[in-house]
Amino acid sequence: MAADELQRGTEPEAPGPLVSVIVSNYNYARFLGECVESVLTQTYRHLELIVVDDGSTDESLEVARRYAGRDPRVRVIAQENAGQAAGFNAGFKASSGEIVCFMDSDDYWMPQKVERVVGAFEQGGYSLVQHSSCVVDEQGEPTGEVFPPAGVTGDVLRLYLAENHVSFFSPTSGLACRRRDLERIFPLDAQSYLSYYWADVAVSRPMPIFGQVFSFEEPLGYYRRHGGNRSLHGPSRRNEVRAQVLHARYTNEMLERFGVEGRIRFRRSKPYRWLASTLPLYHPDRLWAALLTGMHRLRRAALRVAAFLTPRPIKRWARRRLGWPVREPDGPPTAPSEDRREARP
DSSP states (O other): OOHHHHHHOOOOOSSOSOEEEEEEESSOHHHHHHHHHHHHTOSOOOEEEEEEEESOSSSHHHHHHHHHHHOTTEEEEEEOSOOHHHHHHHHHHHOOOSEEEEEETTOEEOTTHHHHHHHHHHHHOOSEEEOOEEEEOTTSOEEEEEESSOOOOBOHHHHHHHHSOOOOOOOGGGEEEEHHHHTTTOSOOTTSHHHHHOHHHHHHTTHHHHSOEEEOSSOOEEEEOOTTTGGGTSGGGGHHHHHHHHHHHHHHHHHHHTTOOOOOOGGGSHHHHHHHTTSOTTOHHHHHHHHHHHHHHHHHHHHHHHHHHSOHHHHHHHHHHHTOOEEOTTSOEEOOOHHHHHHOO
């Protein structure tokens, strides 16, 4: 099926594959109810919801168990606080769906999200399906933003190596993967710095190794921006440079693990230079980006100076050797001889 047909959505055959929705929650009792409601009211009914409470100290566990008592599709797992990656590990181990969707407990979905995702997987054979989300504030009021602005459909593995960065993915609540692909990377390393703080990165970045990625053009969920996660978008943005470097390093580890040739050199990418330019003058990442940019500009300037200072007879001789048109001192440009044109491969 063509990508535009997937964008419009398809009606899956009943009952369709089982979809597992994994929610890792920590102290978001005030948002968890709306999150769970948005899953249980999906137009696609053949799903299971696994809520992993990561040692919350508020009423989160009570809220989750209340929904589990009302709907048999809801299961609750309580564990000691160990981070989102540990929550994903527990939820994935308890799940059985052929398709697995991940979700943050402070976000919520549009009613047709799961139906659209299942249609994309069934018709396209992708390893990962993702979508953007409408940004709302703490009270659920729209801000008019869409996050992330746009996704990529196709061979993202090729883009890794061509553009030297890995910023092609939605955050947790926009990710859905096939179980067979997730089994190749689970369980996640819950002790690693990256997995502890960016479990969605640990899930999404290896997926292009196993197949192509599909991104819906329109948002299918709501991303809540509030005091608990505002640091990701506010003054701490300078930390994004370090985060992106860590994401690229993790992706390189996955490329090596699964035998993919080529590596991502994030410090050569445009996103890195742009991010580094926002840092203080003394920051080492800004200095490194300035050095790379300066070397690039110096090289271009040196080539221009060399071309300007090279005597014209040498330029004409070089053009003849290369078979390029040559402008004689007192005449129009002359094409290379037939012999030289035939000699060129």
